[in-house]
Amino acid sequence: MEAIANHGLQMVDANTNGHAPIHFNVCLDESFVQLEPSSEVGLRPEHPLVISHLNQHYWDEFWNDDGEIIVLAGGIHPDDVPAAREFLLKLGAPVVAEATSNLTAEESLLHLLVLGGERALAASTAKRVLRLGAVPSWRWWRDLEKREEVHVLSISRAPFRGLARSRDVSVVPWEMLSPRSQVQGPKSENSPVPAVGELLDSYPNSEAAWMRHLSRIIPSDASVFLGNSLPIREWNLAADKPKSGTVFFANRGANGIDGLVSTWLGVGEEASSSWLIVGDLSTLYDLSAPWILPQLKKAKRRLVIINNGGGKIFSRVGWLRDLDDKARAMIENRHALSFEHWARMWRMDYRLITDWRELCDDDAETAVWEIRPDEMETEAFWLSWK
Numbered sequence: 001m002e003a004i005a006n007h008g009l010q011m012v013d014a015n016t017n018g019h020a021p022i023h024f025n026v027c028l029d030e031s032f033v034q035l036e037p038s039s040e041v042g043l044r045p046e047h048p049l050v051i052s053h054l055n056q057h058y059w060d061e062f063w064n065d066d067g068e069i070i071v072l073a074g075g076i077h078p079d080d081v082p083a084a085r086e087f088l089l090k091l092g093a094p095v096v097a098e099a100t101s102n103l104t105a106e107e108s109l110l111h112l113l114v115l116g117g118e119r120a121l122a123a124s125t126a127k128r129v130l131r132l133g134a135v136p137s138w139r140w141w142r143d144l145e146k147r148e149e150v151h152v153l154s155i156s157r158a159p160f161r162g163l164a165r166s167r168d169v170s171v172v173p174w175e176m177l178s179p180r181s182q183v184q185g186p187k188s189e190n191s192p193v194p195a196v197g198e199l200l201d202s203y204p205n206s207e208a209a210w211m212r213h214l215s216r217i218i219p220s221d222a223s224v225f226l227g228n229s230l231p232i233r234e235w236n237l238a239a240d241k242p243k244s245g246t247v248f249f250a251n252r253g254a255n256g257i258d259g260l261v262s263t264w265l266g267v268g269e270e271a272s273s274s275w276l277i278v279g280d281l282s283t284l285y286d287l288s289a290p291w292i293l294p295q296l297k298k299a300k301r302r303l304v305i306i307n308n309g310g311g312k313i314f315s316r317v318g319w320l321r322d323l324d325d326k327a328r329a330m331i332e333n334r335h336a337l338s339f340e341h342w343a344r345m346w347r348m349d350y351r352l353i354t355d356w357r358e359l360c361d362d363d364a365e366t367a368v369w370e371i372r373p374d375e376m377e378t379e380a381f382w383l384s385w386k
């Protein structure tokens with residue numbers, strides 16, 4: 001604290017006598033936090049975005065290794081889809097594709113796509129994992145941290161490994177996917193598809209089932225932004241195959257749930273139909289985002305909030321589930337807010353939808369659909385899907 005005080009701490013205490021929250025403005029100057037690159041900071045000798053001898057070495061090492069291969073694909077820009085498609089067809093290994101891979105509507109790849117998400121991954125016996133695109137959102141991927149015996153290679157436009165440095169995880173640049181890429185190796189068999197469809201039929205108002213309803217109503221050529229956190233996972237598990245021309249985006253990275261509504265408005269600006277499927281807490285983090293609407297082109301925009309009354313991802317995290325209800329309520333930031341007045345404030349159409357049979361589109365320009373999934377059905381769905 002002393003160190004901070006010496007470097008320009010401003011304390012804004014509006015005469016609260018310590019009985020109310022205190023706002024600290026911590027002003028750090030550059031010399032204190034060393035924002036400038038310094039010659040003393042050890043930079044990696046090879047930049048992962050440059051094709052180099054080291055990257056070639058990682059690449060060869062992977063393909064010269066033995067063992068079945070499984071591909072995890074996610075976060076691939078639509079412009080990069082043709083290269084990914086060509087490569088995957090040549091490889092012929094099973095692919096677990098997130099919606100954001102933009103590969104799930106590719107007819108030519110359907111025979112390679114593995115459905116069933118985490119469940120299919122849990123059954124995988126692959127000894128080599130090839131990540132294509134951004135860091136995957138699967139729990140199974142994160143658990144690779146502890147599985148040193150699995151050889152992981154990432155092919156990505158971003159240099160992030162997505163697993164800790166304790167693991168030998170290599171990231172090679174996207175450009176290595178040239179048509180001349182040599183790929184070979186024993187392939188995993190496509191595992192049988194676990195039947196999620198029947199469960200979704202049984203619990204049609206569960207959160208996962210809402211993803212399927214939404215995927216059926218979203219038209220061709222739409223731009224769809226999946227907001228963190230459960231919507232991404234539930235969409236990957238439950239959505240139908242997208243209609244042709246649908247493109248998917250999501251934010252994966254340091255900013256977390258900040259600015260999701262704004263990012264969606266920017267990413268989908270050129271689309272004639274632009275959809276955001278987002279959690280309630282994430283929406284609450286970005287309430288000022290719609291200020292820009294009057295400056296955007298006219299388009300159909302659907303801001304679909306899955307309002308489950310808080311950050312429910314935390315009720316799906318193993319060790320948190322065992323906490324007492326008070327602690328969980330605090331971590332989830334439970335609330336009973338409605339988004340109606342917020343929607344009206346920004347002159348957006350508003351609908352509250354609690355039953356899947358009420359879901360239908362209309363001619364409104366920008367509309368907020370607040371979906372309240374059935375909590376009991378959601379719980380029952382996850383208990384059965386385990």
Ligand SMILES: Cc1ncc(C[n+]2csc(CCOP(=O)(O)OP(=O)(O)O)c2C)c(N)n1
Pocket residue numbers: 228229230231255256257258278279280281282283308310311312313314
């Ligand atoms: C800026 C930021 N703060 C906090 C987090 C931690 N975080 C991850 S998911 C989440 C809750 C999201 O809640 P909601 O949008 O309601 O989605 P749900 O979990 O219910 O699907 C939080 C707080 C984060 N990712 N980013």
